[in-house]
Amino acid sequence: MKEKMERFRQLIGEISDLENTMSVLGWDQQVNMPENGAEARSMQLATLAGLAHSKFVGTEMGQTLEALKPFLADLHPDSDEYCLISRTAEEYEKQKKVPTSFVAEFSRVTTMGQQAWEKAKSASDFSKFQPNLEKIIEMRREYAGFFAPYDHVYDPLLDDFEPGLKAADVRRVFEEIKPQQVELLQAIVDKGPVIDDSLLYLHYDEDKQWNFGVDVIEKFGFDFTSGRQDRSIHPFTTEFGHGDVRITTHFDTEFLSMALFGTMHEAGHAMYEQGVSKSLSRTMLHHGASLAVHESQSRMWENLVGRSLPFWKAFYPRLQELFPENLGNVGLNAFYRAVNKVEPSLIRIFADEMTYNLHIMLRFDLELAMMQGDLEAADLPEAWNSKMQEYLGITPPNDAKGVLQDVHWSGGMIGYFTTYALGNLIASMLWEKILEDIPNLESGFEKAEFAPLLDWLRENVHRHGSKYKPMDLVKKVTGKALTAEPYMRYLRSKFGEIYDL
Ligand code: ZN
Numbered sequence: 001m002k003e004k005m006e007r008f009r010q011l012i013g014e015i016s017d018l019e020n021t022m023s024v025l026g027w028d029q030q031v032n033m034p035e036n037g038a039e040a041r042s043m044q045l046a047t048l049a050g051l052a053h054s055k056f057v058g059t060e061m062g063q064t065l066e067a068l069k070p071f072l073a074d075l076h077p078d079s080d081e082y083c084l085i086s087r088t089a090e091e092y093e094k095q096k097k098v099p100t101s102f103v104a105e106f107s108r109v110t111t112m113g114q115q116a117w118e119k120a121k122s123a124s125d126f127s128k129f130q131p132n133l134e135k136i137i138e139m140r141r142e143y144a145g146f147f148a149p150y151d152h153v154y155d156p157l158l159d160d161f162e163p164g165l166k167a168a169d170v171r172r173v174f175e176e177i178k179p180q181q182v183e184l185l186q187a188i189v190d191k192g193p194v195i196d197d198s199l200l201y202l203h204y205d206e207d208k209q210w211n212f213g214v215d216v217i218e219k220f221g222f223d224f225t226s227g228r229q230d231r232s233i234h235p236f237t238t239e240f241g242h243g244d245v246r247i248t249t250h251f252d253t254e255f256l257s258m259a260l261f262g263t264m265h266e267a268g269h270a271m272y273e274q275g276v277s278k279s280l281s282r283t284m285l286h287h288g289a290s291l292a293v294h295e296s297q298s299r300m301w302e303n304l305v306g307r308s309l310p311f312w313k314a315f316y317p318r319l320q321e322l323f324p325e326n327l328g329n330v331g332l333n334a335f336y337r338a339v340n341k342v343e344p345s346l347i348r349i350f351a352d353e354m355t356y357n358l359h360i361m362l363r364f365d366l367e368l369a370m371m372q373g374d375l376e377a378a379d380l381p382e383a384w385n386s387k388m389q390e391y392l393g394i395t396p397p398n399d400a401k402g403v404l405q406d407v408h409w410s411g412g413m414i415g416y417f418t419t420y421a422l423g424n425l426i427a428s429m430l431w432e433k434i435l436e437d438i439p440n441l442e443s444g445f446e447k448a449e450f451a452p453l454l455d456w457l458r459e460n461v462h463r464h465g466s467k468y469k470p471m472d473l474v475k476k477v478t479g480k481a482l483t484a485e486p487y488m489r490y491l492r493s494k495f496g497e498i499y500d501l
Contacts, residue, residue, distance in 0.1 A: 001068070004064060004068055004149045005068065005081065006453070007064055008064045008065070008068060008084075008085070008088075009282075009283075010082075010460065011055070011060065011061055011064060011221075012088060012282065012284065013232060013282035013283070013338075014055065014268045014283040014285050015052050015055050015056055015284075016241075016283060016284065016286070017241075017282065018048050018051055018052040018055070020239070020240050020241045021048060022048045022049065022417050023238045023240050025044060025045055025048075025060060026045065026238065027238050027240075027246055028247070029041050029231050030232045030234070030236070031230045031231070031248060033356075034106075034452075042111070045090045045481075046107070048440040049107075053095070053100070053103065054100075056091075056092065056095060057092065057095050057096050057100075061092060061255035062096075062117035062288060063093065063457070064091045064457055065085065065088065065092055068085050069085070069089065072085060072086060074189045075133075078467075079216065080277075080279050080280060080285075080467070083283060083285060083467035083468070084280075084283055084467075087146070087284070087285060087466065087467070088283075088284060089164075091284065092122045094159075096148075097146045097147060098143070098146050102139075102142070102143070102146075102246055105139070106139055107141070109132070109135055109136060109139060109267030109412070110410070110411050110412040112132060113132040113133070113135075113136055113409075113411065113412065114224055114407065114410045114411055115133070116128060116129050116131075116132040116153070116410065117129050117404065117407065117409075118187070120399070120404055121399075121400050121404040121405075122160075122400075123162075123403065124379045124398045124399045124400035125399060126399040126403055126404060129404065130378060130380075131408065132410065132480030133377045133380070133409060133410070134377045136409065136410070136412050137371070137377060137411070137414075138371050138413075140157060140412065140414050141153060141223065141371065143154040143156065143157070144157060144371070146161075147321065151166060151168065152166065152167040152168065153371045153372060154367065154371050154415065155167055155309065156165040156393050157371070157414055157415035158285040158418065160415065161290065161292075161307075161415055161416055161418070161419050162290050162291065162419055162422070162470055162471075163290060163469045163470065164293055164398075164469040164470065164471055164472070165422075165470065165482075166367065167470060169471075170364065170418050170422070171368075171481060172365075173363060173425065173482060173484045174361050174421070174484070175329035175423075176484050177357065177361075177389075177484045177487070177488060177500060178358075178361055180488055181357060181358055181488075181491070182358070182391065184354065184492065184495070184501075185342070185354055185355060185374075185392075186356065186393075186499070187499075187501050188495060189344065189393070190344045191499050191501075193498075194336075194499065195337045195338060195340075195341040195342075195498075196338065197338040197339075197341045198494070199284065199326060199327065199330055199334075199335070199338055200255060200256045200257055200338055200339070201254060201255055201256075202326045203253060203254060203326075204252070204253055204254075204256045204258075204323060204326065205253065206251045208323065209251055209253075209259050209260065210249075210251070210259075210320045211230075211322075212260070212318070212319060212322055213249065213260065213263035213264075214229065214265070215257060215318070216267075216315065216381060217229075217263060217264065217267035218452065219448045219450060220264070220267055220269055220270055220271065220301060220305075221275050221448050221450055221451065221454040222247075222267045222270060222274070223271075224360055226243045226244065226245060226274050226499060227244065227246060227247065227274060228246055228247075228272055229244065229246075229247050229248065229249060229263070230247075230248050230249075231248060231249060231250065231251065232248035232249075232250060233250060234248075234250065235247070235248050235249055235250050235262045235265070235266050236248055236265045236266065237269035237270045237273065238296075239273045239286075239287070240277070241281065241282070241286075241322050242278050242281040242286065245270045245273045245274050246271070247263070247266035247267060247270045248266065249262055249263045250262060250266065257339065260306075261302050261306055261307070261339075263302065264301050264305070264306040265298045265299070265302040266303045267299065267301060268299070268300060268302060269288075269294055270286050271297070271298060271301070271454065271462070272297040272298075272455075272457075272461070272462050273287065273288065274295060274313070274462075275454075275457065275458045275462025275463060275465070276288075276462060276463065276464075276465040277463045277465060280465045280467070284464045284466070285465045285467055286464070286465050287465060287466050288314070288467070288469060289461075289465070289466045289467075289469070290419070290469075291416070291419035291469045292418075292419040292420075292422035292423045292426055292470055293421070293423070293425070293461070293470050293473060293474070294424060295419055295420055295422070295423025295424070295426075295427075295444045296423045296424075296425075296430060297427075297428040297457070297461070298423070298424035299423050299424055299427050300427040300431065303353050303427070303428060304428075304490075305347075305445065305450070305453070307339055307340055307353070308442065308445065309332075309336050310442045310443065310446045311445045312332060312335065312336050312339075312449060313445075314445060314446050314448040315448070316332050316336075318456065323489050324428065330476070338496055340352070340353070340494070340495075340498055342355065342394055342499070343356040343390040344394050344400045344493060345354070345392075345394075346388070346394065346396050346402065347401065347405055347406075348405065348406065353491070353494075353495075354394060354491060354495055355392060355481050356420070356421070356424065356426060357421045358389075358391040360417050360420050360421035361391065361417065361421065362384070362387040362388065362391050363406075363417040363418075364417065364421075365387060365419055366380065366384065367414050367415065367417070370382070370414070371414065380403055381399055381402065382405045384396070384402050384403040385403075387452075388402065401443075406485070421427055422482070423485045424487055425482065425483070425484050425486075426474055426482070427476060427487075428486035428487035428489070428490045429478045429480065429482075429483065429486045429487075430457075430460075430461070430474075430477065430478065431486065431490070432478075432486045432489075433477065433478045433479075434453065434456055438452050438453070438456060441453060443453050460472070460477045462479060483486055
């Protein structure tokens with residue numbers, strides 16, 4: 001077995017090297033590359049993607065995995081080897097079902113889709129994107145067909161982002177929280193404009209914002225010897241291999257929250273990647289368990305820590321010192337309330353904690369309807385607007401601020417949005433468990449002590465990488481299946497206090 005395992009490690013190591021190289025090129029594209037480099041870069045990335053895919057679904061990988069399967073019975077299910085063989089074999093079987101010609105055609109269709117979406121968005125005219133979306137929906141149905149039989153046509157799409165999770169699981173939790181969230185939001189809206197957040201929209205010097213953000217994430221435990229921060233238009237986190245995790249931040253000198261919470265969010269993603277065990281290096285397991293588990297980490301540091309009162313007790317004096325002209329006369333409590341203001345708004349990425357999931361549920365409803373064939377692309381803008389009214393009580397003035405606001409569908413990523421909301425739910429599930437294990441956790445935040453939290457996450461979540469399927473990991477750590485109860489308890493308690501409900 002030893003020899004076969006070595007050959008297997010070598011094969012997946014080479015694929016992982018190709019993928020990490022693609023990450024470097026992708027990072028450079030968003031951080032440094034001049035505009036005219038786009039065409040050459042897209043060719044380089046396509047070539048590497050082709051090499052990685054053909055190596056992965058090639059005969060040698062198939063034979064090596066086949067030869068290793070008999071040894072699974074002798075391995076402990078928690079061992080790196082067992083997880084590595086079984087999870088890679090599953091992924092191999094999956095990728096083999098999709099014809100290479102389909103992969104190439106889908107890549108072409110979505111590249112064109114994104115171009116059309118950009119134009120449609122800047123003209124705020126959905127009809128310019130509609131034919132592309134029709135083609136994308138058709139190809140997503142065809143893709144699902146490769147995995148038939150399934151319970152729901154959405155399941156194979158979701159499985160690419162959340163291995164093992166089904167549309168019915170998502171529907172169950174969303175149906176549970178929807179009426180509660182809508183009711184809670186209504187109670188807050190009925191209170192009227194009780195919070196003033198205008199102090200966030202004053203002028204904030206970019207260098208000072210940068211320094212403050214670095215100070216915060218260093219205290220969180222972001223390791224600058226295994227990572228770095230740069231600027232980009234759209235913030236993101238990427239990993240180039242063990243010991244090199246990159247984050248980017250977008251600064252707005254007229255809106256403090258943008259970089260402040262954006263930096264904490266990306267640091268949450270990055271600390272997850274920095275915490276994956278070195279023994280999983282150069283394998284497909286050296287990443288977070290899924291998008292939802294990843295988002296649970298980023299949103300935990302951004303919201304459960306970064307938007308908490310104990311955190312600001314430690315950091316607000318320093319922020320006041322940096323910006324005395326804006327914050328000198330603003331008390332801690334007023335600042336805390338400002339960064340937690342709830343307001344139904346049009347754009348998902350700027351939504352507060354209370355309304356965020358409603359934006360996701362709306363997209364989930366529409367995706368299901370489109371995939372089931374109950375909603376034609378042509379009717380999407382109208383359906384979007386009526387859902388916005390139903391969930392948030394507002395109607396977008398145009399397509400750009402409504403149905404065209406997100407890039408995801410144009411890139412073929414139907415099923416992706418769900419993971420953002422699930423990340424919120426998982427963050428709260430983990431949080432309740434953490435507070436059970438470390439009762440004085442939040443009083444430590446008041447002294448800028450975050451090591452107990454990071455150590456807990458490292459031990460229970462990070463080090464495993466993607467050895468376990470996301471919901472198996474959640475069950476293993478919390479003892480529970482996916483549930484929205486902790487999240488609803490959190491919202492009620494936090495916003496009940498802030499809004500005196
Ligand atoms: Zn994120």
